[in-house]
Amino acid sequence: MSKVYxxxxxxxxxxxxxxxxxxxxxxxxxxxxxxxxxxxxSLEVWGGATFDACLRxxxxxxxxxxxxxxxxxxNTRLQMLLRGQNLLGYRHYSDDVVRAFVARSxxxxxxxxxIFDALNDLRNLRTSIEAVKEADKHAQGTISYxxxxxxxxxxxxxxxxxxxxxxxxSIAVKDMAGLxxxxxxxxxxxxxxxxxxLPLHLHIxxxxxxxxxxxxxxxxxxxRHIDTAISSFASGASHAPxxxxxxxxRNTPYDTGLNLELAxxxxxYFHEVRKKYHQFESEFTGVDTRVQSNQVPGGxxxxxxxxxxxxxxxxxxxxxxAEIPRVREDLGFPPLVTPSSxxxxxxxxxxxxTGKRYKTITNEVKAYLQGRYGRPPGRINPVxxxxxxxxxxxxxxxxxxxxxxxxxxxxxxxxxLAKSEEDVLSFAMFPEIGGEYLKAREEGNLVxxxxxxIGGAGTPEHAPxxxxxxxxxxxxxIKVTGSGHRREDIRPFYVTxxxxxxxxMLEILDETEPEVGGTxxxxxxxxxxxxxxxxxxxxxxxxxxxxxxDVLVEQGQTVKAGDPVLVIEAMKMETEIQATVGGTVGExxxxxxxxxxxxxxxxxxx
Numbered sequence: 070m071s072k073v074y075x076x077x078x079x080x081x082x083x084x085x086x087x088x089x090x091x092x093x094x095x096x097x098x099x100x101x102x103x104x105x106x107x108x109x110x111s112l113e114v115w116g117g118a119t120f121d122a123c124l125r126x127x128x129x130x131x132x133x134x135x136x137x138x139x140x141x142x143x144n145t146r147l148q149m150l151l152r153g154q155n156l157l158g159y160r161h162y163s164d165d166v167v168r169a170f171v172a173r174s175x176x177x178x179x180x181x182x183x184i185f186d187a188l189n190d191l192r193n194l195r196t197s198i199e200a201v202k203e204a205d206k207h208a209q210g211t212i213s214y215x216x217x218x219x220x221x222x223x224x225x226x227x228x229x230x231x232x233x234x235x236x237x238x239s240i241a242v243k244d245m246a247g248l249x250x251x252x253x254x255x256x257x258x259x260x261x262x263x264x265x266x267l268p269l270h271l272h273i274x275x276x277x278x279x280x281x282x283x284x285x286x287x288x289x290x291x292x293r294h295i296d297t298a299i300s301s302f303a304s305g306a307s308h309a310p311x312x313x314x315x316x317x318x319r320n321t322p323y324d325t326g327l328n329l330e331l332a333x334x335x336x337x338y339f340h341e342v343r344k345k346y347h348q349f350e351s352e353f354t355g356v357d358t359r360v361q362s363n364q365v366p367g368g369x370x371x372x373x374x375x376x377x378x379x380x381x382x383x384x385x386x387x388x389x390x391a392e393i394p395r396v397r398e399d400l401g402f403p404p405l406v407t408p409s410s411x412x413x414x415x416x417x418x419x420x421x422x423t424g425k426r427y428k429t430i431t432n433e434v435k436a437y438l439q440g441r442y443g444r445p446p447g448r449i450n451p452v453x454x455x456x457x458x459x460x461x462x463x464x465x466x467x468x469x470x471x472x473x474x475x476x477x478x479x480x481x482x483x484x485x486l487a488k489s490e491e492d493v494l495s496f497a498m499f500p501e502i503g504g505e506y507l508k509a510r511e512e513g514n515l516v517x518x519x520x521x522x523i524g525g526a527g528t529p530e531h532a533p534x535x536x537x538x539x540x541x542x543x544x545x546x547i548k549v550t551g552s553g554h555r556r557e558d559i560r561p562f563y564v565t566x567x568x569x570x571x572x573x574m575l576e577i578l579d580e581t582e583p584e585v586g587g588t589x590x591x592x593x594x595x596x597x598x599x600x601x602x603x604x605x606x607x608x609x610x611x612x613x614x615x616x617x618x619d620v621l622v623e624q625g626q627t628v629k630a631g632d633p634v635l636v637i638e639a640m641k642m643e644t645e646i647q648a649t650v651g652g653t654v655g656e657x658x659x660x661x662x663x664x665x666x667x668x669x670x671x672x673x674x675x
Contacts, residue, residue, distance in 0.1 A: 079335075147181070
């Protein structure tokens with residue numbers, strides 16, 4: 070059989086790569102009737118960052134999205150991306166959570182589970198594969214493709230053979246950064262075709278400009294399934310255009326049999342949809358051959374840009390790109406795919422922003438160096454490892470073997486806010502964000518982040534971002550470097566004032582019901598603005614803007630230098646803020662949920 074089958078990523082990975090995963094379900098559903106008529110092998114609709122984005126930004130129930138798509142696409146396989154023992158979160162879950170998540174995903178509409186591990190530690194795939202087979206669904210074992218001194222075609226072939234032995238129904242090569250070249254694609258798929266008897270899939274991003282050539286060479290050497298994206302959300306950090314590959318293979322032995330004109334019609338629809346999300350567009354998501362050096366994957370680029378913009382550090386992007394390969398080598402050359410891409414990328418940002426490598430180390434990097442994500446592909450930098458975990462010995466077993474069953478405890482933690490097993494699993498994936506979502510739903514207060522209007526006639530599309538402001542006779546040079554996401558009635562804006570980074574909290578007033586004194590979030594932000602500027606070692610600060618997710622000390626408590634006092638979330642990663650000196654805790658200026666900024670005193674230690 071030489072026919073080529075297509076999986077379209079328009080409803081998941083395509084918008085994850087190009088508009089930071091912000092497409093709303095309401096903009097997907099009108100296209101579903103036409104998508105269902107296309108005759109794709111599958112549509113990728115769920116998993117990856119979509120679950121997080123639904124809860125965090127869109128205030129949608131990701132399970133309800135899946136159910137709606139299942140109903141709207143009755144004739145098409147629905148596919149999801151599953152991170153093995155990570156599922157869709159940023160840690161490993163116990164086996165009972167993995168089995169429950171797979172079972173509910175299958176019951177709500179997923180047919181094909183693309184299962185991968187960020188480290189290619191196949192021990193972390195076994196439970197997911199078994200659970201998918203128990204649900205009588207398609208288990209697709211996945212190889213995370215990367216380039217390093219350790220990764221060879223022979224190694225990838227051995228992984229494919231092991232995945233076949235584990236009971237997978239197909240094998241996918243996931244080139245999340247666009248690192249494959251055409252001739253390497255030919256050699257890799259020739260070797261895989263010789264070694265295994267399963268259908269072979271290629272998922273490749275177009276970042277380096279070679280995706281279509283790589284797909285053709287893979288097809289010529291035994292690959293029969295390719296991932297593409299409708300053209301209006303294709304190319305660059307996304308995937309090869311669906312319409313282009315249909316046309317390229319038409320009237321050849323590899324003809325897809327898909328309707329090019331119908332695909333074009335769908336492309337026109339999403340061309341208009343994309344305009345709604347212009348605020349999430351980035352100039353950095355086009356073709357960029359630097360990916361061959363920094364290996365930043367497509368799904369990470371648009372999110373990385375938004376995260377750096379929120380830190381007021383977008384101009385340092387090239388420094389971060391240069392630092393990422395160095396951090397990756399320190400961590401033993403992990404493939405850069407979620408969650409390892411976020412782990413490496415956030416640490417690289419910290420190294421650049423703080424001006425000193427590993428001055429601040431995220432909790433996720435510490436867990437990685439403890440072996441809690443699995444077996445690193447290569448040798449860890451011992452200096453970095455010792456700095457992160459001290460004399461603790463890394464674990465050498467499958468991380469989930471150390472985790473007791475969690476589902477009963479998660480049900481108790483979620484409490485009455487969870488109305489279903491799906492709600493419990495949402496809480497499990499993201500306790501803070503999921504918990505906030507469930508609470509807001511209970512209160513009838515689910516408000517998605519606002520979409521900025523498209524500039525019309527007589528309306529400038531972009532407000533000035535750099536200007537001088539005169540206040541009380543003093544002139545200040547102001548540069549707006551970014552804005553954060555609205556939290557209830559407050560939205561943060563990041564600026565520099567005469568070159569010094571600052572955060573401005575703006576209250577969005579409700580003109581119909583003005584409230585004297587402002588809302589509770591406004592009062593909290595106003596209180597935060599009164600935090601004293603740090604001028605001495607005993608005044609604990611953060612290195613970057615973030616949100617307090619835990620306060621670990623209280624007034625009067627004795628601490629030693631290096632003891633954790635706060636936990637901050639920035640760029641989806643958690644970082645412990647440590648006491649800079651030993652002594653007694655004085656004033657604590659923050660509470661859980663507060664937004665904090667560098668140079669503010671968060672905790673006083675005397």
